[in-house]
Amino acid sequence: MFNYYLRLAWKSLWATPVVTLLMLIAIALGIGSAMGTLTIYHLMSADPIPEKSAQLFAVQLKSYDNKQSSWGMNDGYPLQITHQDAVNLSHSSVAVKQTPMVRTGFAVQTDNPDIAPILKSVRAANSDFFAMFNAPFAYGSAWDKNSDQQALEVTVIGAKLNQQLFGGGNNVGKILYFDQKAFRIVGILQAWQPTPQYYDVNNGAFRTGEQIFIPFALIASNKYRSWGNNNSYKNEEVNTFDEKLVSESHWIQYWVELKNPQQKNAYQAYLKNYISQQKQLGRFERDDASADLKNVTTWLTYNEVVSEDNNVLVGLSFLLLVVCLVNTVGLLLAKFLRRAPEVGVRRALGASQTQVFLQHLVEVSLLGLTGGLLGILLAQLGLWLLKNNYEQYQLLTDMDITMLLTAPVLAIGSSIIAGLYPAWKICRTQPAVYLKSQ
Amino acid sequence: MLKMQQINKIYRTELVETHALREFNLSVNEGEFVTVTGPSGSGKTTFLNIAGLLEEISQGQYFLDGVNVVGLNDKERSRLRNEKIGFIFQSFNLIPDLNLFENVDVPLRYRGFNAKERKRRIEQALEQVGLAARMKHLPAQLSGGQQQRVAIARALAGEPKFLLADEPTGNLDSLMARQVMELLKNINKQGTTIVMVTHDAALARCGQRNIQIVDGQVCDFSLYDKNPQASAFENPQTAASTTTTAASIA
Ligand SMILES: Nc1ncnc2c1ncn2[C@@H]1O[C@H](COP(=O)(O)OP(=O)(O)O)[C@@H](O)[C@H]1O
Numbered sequence: 001m002f003n004y005y006l007r008l009a010w011k012s013l014w015a016t017p018v019v020t021l022l023m024l025i026a027i028a029l030g031i032g033s034a035m036g037t038l039t040i041y042h043l044m045s046a047d048p049i050p051e052k053s054a055q056l057f058a059v060q061l062k063s064y065d066n067k068q069s070s071w072g073m074n075d076g077y078p079l080q081i082t083h084q085d086a087v088n089l090s091h092s093s094v095a096v097k098q099t100p101m102v103r104t105g106f107a108v109q110t111d112n113p114d115i116a117p118i119l120k121s122v123r124a125a126n127s128d129f130f131a132m133f134n135a136p137f138a139y140g141s142a143w144d145k146n147s148d149q150q151a152l153e154v155t156v157i158g159a160k161l162n163q164q165l166f167g168g169g170n171n172v173g174k175i176l177y178f179d180q181k182a183f184r185i186v187g188i189l190q191a192w193q194p195t196p197q198y199y200d201v202n203n204g205a206f207r208t209g210e211q212i213f214i215p216f217a218l219i220a221s222n223k224y225r226s227w228g229n230n231n232s233y234k235n236e237e238v239n240t241f242d243e244k245l246v247s248e249s250h251w252i253q254y255w256v257e258l259k260n261p262q263q264k265n266a267y268q269a270y271l272k273n274y275i276s277q278q279k280q281l282g283r284f285e286r287d288d289a290s291a292d293l294k295n296v297t298t299w300l301t302y303n304e305v306v307s308e309d310n311n312v313l314v315g316l317s318f319l320l321l322v323v324c325l326v327n328t329v330g331l332l333l334a335k336f337l338r339r340a341p342e343v344g345v346r347r348a349l350g351a352s353q354t355q356v357f358l359q360h361l362v363e364v365s366l367l368g369l370t371g372g373l374l375g376i377l378l379a380q381l382g383l384w385l386l387k388n389n390y391e392q393y394q395l396l397t398d399m400d401i402t403m404l405l406t407a408p409v410l411a412i413g414s415s416i417i418a419g420l421y422p423a424w425k426i427c428r429t430q431p432a433v434y435l436k437s438q
Numbered sequence: 439m440l441k442m443q444q445i446n447k448i449y450r451t452e453l454v455e456t457h458a459l460r461e462f463n464l465s466v467n468e469g470e471f472v473t474v475t476g477p478s479g480s481g482k483t484t485f486l487n488i489a490g491l492l493e494e495i496s497q498g499q500y501f502l503d504g505v506n507v508v509g510l511n512d513k514e515r516s517r518l519r520n521e522k523i524g525f526i527f528q529s530f531n532l533i534p535d536l537n538l539f540e541n542v543d544v545p546l547r548y549r550g551f552n553a554k555e556r557k558r559r560i561e562q563a564l565e566q567v568g569l570a571a572r573m574k575h576l577p578a579q580l581s582g583g584q585q586q587r588v589a590i591a592r593a594l595a596g597e598p599k600f601l602l603a604d605e606p607t608g609n610l611d612s613l614m615a616r617q618v619m620e621l622l623k624n625i626n627k628q629g630t631t632i633v634m635v636t637h638d639a640a641l642a643r644c645g646q647r648n649i650q651i652v653d654g655q656v657c658d659f660s661l662y663d664k665n666p667q668a669s670a671f672e673n674p675q676t677a678a679s680t681t682t683t684a685a686s687i688a
């Protein structure tokens with residue numbers, strides 16, 4: 001019977017092409033806008049590391065002086081910390097794992113003279129980085145603690161760069177040249193792209209991440225400059241790189257892993273202690289000088305990775321979907337009721353109410369499925385345009401499997417809801433009324 | 439075959455109550471060809487629709503082929519209608535988007551026959567009404583008489599025991615009307631019980647028995663059995679006289 005209903009639905013949709021087209025456009029527009037904004041929302045608000053998001057903390061220090069009433073974010077904490085604080089904190093062993101980090105970059109070359117040097121952004125971090133953020137290795141491993149301390153020229157590269165430079169494969173032990181300095185590859189990651197890229201949102205939470213990682217200590221020894229934000233509250237002379245290293249300029253991100261509340265308390269006590277030590281050295285002048293720890297989810301909200309605008313946009317697009325569906329209900333109702341005489345004949349020839357209802361529901365579903373698919377294409381087109389025009393949305397463009405499965409469910413679901421009333425209405429009509437009108 | 443006892447049918451609208459059938463009694467035997475006449479608005483169509491299970495009755499008993507149909511649910515009534523009853527309407531009521539083959543196919547689909555059986559029956563039914571060659575035509579491409587023959591084929595394809603026809607020749611010229619009547623007579627000869635509403639006295643004589651409905655009641659049985667020359671309209675019980683009473687507005 002389903003096939004029969006499907007054939008009737010097909011015929012019926014083609015019998016009134018203009019109405020069908022209008023309904024398809026309405027459904028596609030509604031679904032398209034809802035799916036597009038929902039995809040962005042879904043990816044933006046996803047927990048990038050659900051298994052650990054409550055154990056990873058960004059460290060913030062209210063280190064600025066009394067000249068400012070407040071500086072940094074709304075809560076008075078700057079997003080980043082100074083290089084000297086980063087170095088000092090990393091000497092402690094209170095946190096289970098920790099890493100200072102900063103985005104930098106340089107020209108990359110291989111032994112192969114055919115490959116021209118390419119300019120790449122680079123993340124400088126400690127060896128803990130990979131274990132903290134669950135970066136999966138395809139070959140080799142992170143560098144050792146010794147490399148952190150000695151500022152050895154070793155590197156871990158991403159799968160994409162490995163593919164680009166070597167065509168893939170295990171290239172651990174090979175040499176890469178970073179601004180003409182030789183670095184030994186110790187590890188190669190599997191494809192890895194946390195979305196949003198939570199550990200450094202000030203460089204854009206939805207940019208593709210760095211493909212090169214080097215020990216943080218190299219920042220100082222090789223004088224690598226930050227490719228991210230540098231903020232300073234202080235009017236101080238910073239002419240040389242060495243001056244910058246000891247300046248009050250904030251340009252380093254700092255993350256710690258604290259597995260339980262006890263560890264968190266211990267680390268907070270340690271930071272408090274650190275601040276009073278620094279006060280004795282004449283830094284952290286303010287009475288309310290303090291430290292704050294924010295876990296991954298708090299960090300993302302705090303940085304407004306999902307902006308209020310976005311929530312409004314999702315709301316609006318669903319409103320648009322409702323408007324489109326209400327229109328579709330109207331068109332369907334008109335279309336179905338015009339077919340009442342035919343339904344009367346079918347009832348006279350033995351169709352039950354249920355059969356009439358199902359026939360129309362199949363028609364509505366077919367319409368919904370087609371409109372929904374068009375809507376998904378529309379959403380993809382929108383996302384594609386976004387990707388190609390806005391660098392900061394590069395990671396948002398691909399619908400993940402959840403969204404790809406949600407889309408048809410939403411499409412068929414909402415059109416069935418739209419079609420339920422018209423289908424019910426038509427199946428309830430008294431057949432005799434239409435047969436009598438003669 | 440068909441037995442109605444003390445049937446009342448009342449239509450209630452906001453302002454009026456129409457007593458379309460009152461204390462209606464009728465029996466039709468298997469194999470009969472009964473014609474129904476009566477003034478306009480007297481309840482003929484209502485009777486046919488009730489007989490065909492398209493409408494529920496307000497009061498009374500109705501046995502169709504031995505089955506008490508009062509209290510059956512929609513699914514059971516539809517099943518019964520599909521298996522036992524064929525409908526023919528004054529305005530043919532073919533589905534305009536479907537070709538002849540597909541139109542005749544409709545009741546067979548609801549019966550649940552497989553494709554082969556449906557094809558066999560459709561071809562046979564269209565053969566019987568002389569339109570087998572035009573299976574792929576749309577209803578609009580046919581004359582009125584041809585359309586009504588398709589409607590008859592559609593009613594016959596399910597091999598119903600019982601054919602209900604509401605003024606089947608009302609929209610046809612006399613030549614075509616004769617052809618359709620010949621067809622119905624043949625069908626009756628092959629064993630199908632037929633009840634046909636008509637206002638044409640000549641056509642009413644084609645049946646074995648004529649009944650007259652006046653004011654929602656059966657007025658005269660076996661008129662032509664006793665007096666084949668008489669016509670229902672020679673001594674008409676004039677004036678369509680459905681009683682409408684003002685319903686109290688609650
Ligand atoms: N669905 C309905 N609602 C209200 N009144 C109806 C309805 N159908 C028929 N009637 C009334 O019932 C009476 C009988 O109608 P009908 O059976 O169509 O008569 P006939 O076919 O003999 O001309 C008429 O008065 C008609 O107005």
Ligand SMILES: [Mg+2]
Nearest residue numbers: 482483484604
């Ligand atoms: Mg009538």
